[in-house]
Amino acid sequence: MNGSISTPTQKEQELLADLVARHPEMGSFIPISPLVAEMVRGEKDTTSTIADIRRAAARQHLDHVLIYEIGASSSERDTPFALADVTLIGGAFLPTRQFKVAGVGQAILVDVRNGYPYGTATATEDLSGLGRSFGTHRQAEALRGRASAKVAVALIPEMEAMLVDLYQSVGK
Numbered sequence: 001m002n003g004s005i006s007t008p009t010q011k012e013q014e015l016l017a018d019l020v021a022r023h024p025e026m027g028s029f030i031p032i033s034p035l036v037a038e039m040v041r042g043e044k045d046t047t048s049t050i051a052d053i054r055r056a057a058a059r060q061h062l063d064h065v066l067i068y069e070i071g072a073s074s075s076e077r078d079t080p081f082a083l084a085d086v087t088l089i090g091g092a093f094l095p096t097r098q099f100k101v102a103g104v105g106q107a108i109l110v111d112v113r114n115g116y117p118y119g120t121a122t123a124t125e126d127l128s129g130l131g132r133s134f135g136t137h138r139q140a141e142a143l144r145g146r147a148s149a150k151v152a153v154a155l156i157p158e159m160e161a162m163l164v165d166l167y168q169s170v171g172k
Contacts, residue, residue: 005034015156057112068107072144101127103147105155121158125150
């Protein structure tokens with residue numbers, strides 16, 4: 001979250017558990033502990049989050065780490081109804097704002113020891129729509145939250161396809 005290591009949400013854990021249930025031959029998912037990552041970073045170390053994750057995964061005796069990031073961005077602009085904002089009723093009930101909301105998710109499978117990237121996956125979701133000028137910030141925040149949740153669901157099949165392809169290519 002915000003460029004730092006965080007534990008998967010409950011929904012993400014459920015989605016990953018379902019993926020493991022479908023492919024038990026590939027092993028299991030073990031979340032990287034943000035506390036372990038902080039412990040192995042050091043006080044004055046300013047390396048990247050990826051390096052922190054790799055060090056924490058090594059401390060947890062893992063061979064590979066699946067790193068993923070989910071986020072959303074939004075922007076807004078006036079619609080032709082924006083002139084109605086000058087009235088209380090217009091600003092409260094008419095769709096005077098157009099929201100552009102995009103959720104983006106990306107994942108990479110990395111070798112913990114040497115940093116070799118084995119595969120990547122991406123997913124995007126668009127939740128653009130119309131809204132009222134009253135509560136604009138709250139509406140945009142809610143749409144970003146929904147976009148992040150949708151992209152998490154959309155990213156899992158992409159990660160699964162990448163992992164299955166990799167697993168089949170090594171002939172295990």
